Amino acid sequence: MATQVSRSEQSSEFLAKQGIHDEWRSDYLNPYLEPFYELAFARVREALGAKPGSTLLDAGCGSCVHAARFARAGVKVVGVDFSQAALTDARRALERQGLGASVELHQADLRKLPLESGKFPAISCWGVLMHVPDLEPALAELARVLAPGGRLAIMENNVHSWHVRWFEPTLRAFKRVLGRKVGSVAKTERGLEEWRDEGLMVRKLDPAWIQAAMERLGLRLVTRFSGQFTEMYTSLPTRLLKRAVYRFNQRWLEANRSPARAMGNIFIFEKCE
Ligand SMILES: C[S@@+](CC[C@H](N)C(=O)[O-])C[C@H]1O[C@@H](n2cnc3c(N)ncnc32)[C@H](O)[C@@H]1O
Structure with missing residues (x-):
């Protein structure tokens, strides 16, 4: 527990800095990915029932690229x-x-959200919980501020995806051969938790675990659908290769393929009335 608390503090300090947000913007929020996000968030909006004039909490909004999508x-x-x-x-x-x-x-x-209980009919939490070491208090807070009958969208990376099972171990092996640093990875009940040197946690989540955890908080899983198939593009050396992967992910999303082997998984939970 003590380790987890100090790691949480380390992670908070790291995430408070500008550098990591600039890196995320260039890796995940560049203009080539716009068509992917536009379609993904149209699906999220529909699944949440987030209509014009309604209110939504963007939990872990970062630089608000997706909050702006809801606002538009x-x-x-x-x-x-x-x-x-x-x-x-x-x-x-x-x-x-x-x-x-x-x-x-x-x-x-x-x-520890400074927000009223039951205030929000819809919450979106995209790519955030994977960086929160002590996950349970964050889930409990999201459940608390969600209105009865309200819906919560969570986008996390799937521990059973092909990317996590095959691509990442291969990449780590290459890095070791090249003498490059690799983070330490621990298997926990929540999934695979990697600690990168700088103090950043990146978790690959077990979908069954989060479903059970949310049920304990009074939220049922309404649906789970696929986001991107892989984020291999972050490790590829040329723009041409990166764009080929963006295109593949776009086709994957358009075809609405099963989330079972995809890396990005979008979970829609509903709070029991
Ligand atoms: C990968 S970024 C995603 C940002 C945004 N949701 C997006 O998709 O562009 C993760 C964000 O979660 C925030 N974050 C991580 N842990 C948090 C916590 N415990 N409380 C509030 N924000 C947190 C970080 O500061 C960062 O802005």
Whole structure:
């Protein structure tokens, strides 16, 4: 427990810095990925029932690239993130797009949200929980602030995906041969938890574990669908190769393939009335 607490602090300190947010923006939020996100978030919006004029919590909003997507669809967004660096970028980008009035931002930790219980009919938490070492308090807070009958979308990486089972071990083996540093990976009941040197946790989640954990909090799984098949593009050396993978992921999403072997998994939970 003590280790987990100190690791949480280490992770909070690391995520507070600007550098990692710049790296994420270039790896995951570049213009080539826009068609993928537009389709993925249209599905998320529909599954959440997030209609124009309704309110949504973007938990771990980062620089608000996806919060802006909800706002452009007429949804009023409350964004929370514990990184002031990310929130400052977010505020600037939202104002630039004329969306400043549609998104309210708060600096807050998901594990202790300064928000009223049962306030939100819809919550989106995209690519965030994988970086939260002590996951259970964050899940409990999301369940607490969700309104009865409300829906929560969580996007996490699937421990059973081909990317995690085949590609990542191969990549780690190559890195070792080349004398490059690799993080330490531990198998836990939640999935595979990797600690990178800088203090960042990256978890590959066991879908059965999160389903059971949410059931204990009074939320049932409504549906689970596929996001991207692989994020191999982050390790490829040329733009041409990266774009080939973006295209493959786009086709995968368009075909609405099974999430069982895909890396990105989107879970939609509903809070029992
Ligand atoms: C990979 S980024 C994803 C950001 C955004 N959801 C997106 O998809 O662009 C993860 C975000 O979660 C935030 N985060 C991680 N742990 C958090 C916590 N315990 N409380 C609040 N925010 C957290 C980080 O600061 C970061 O902005």
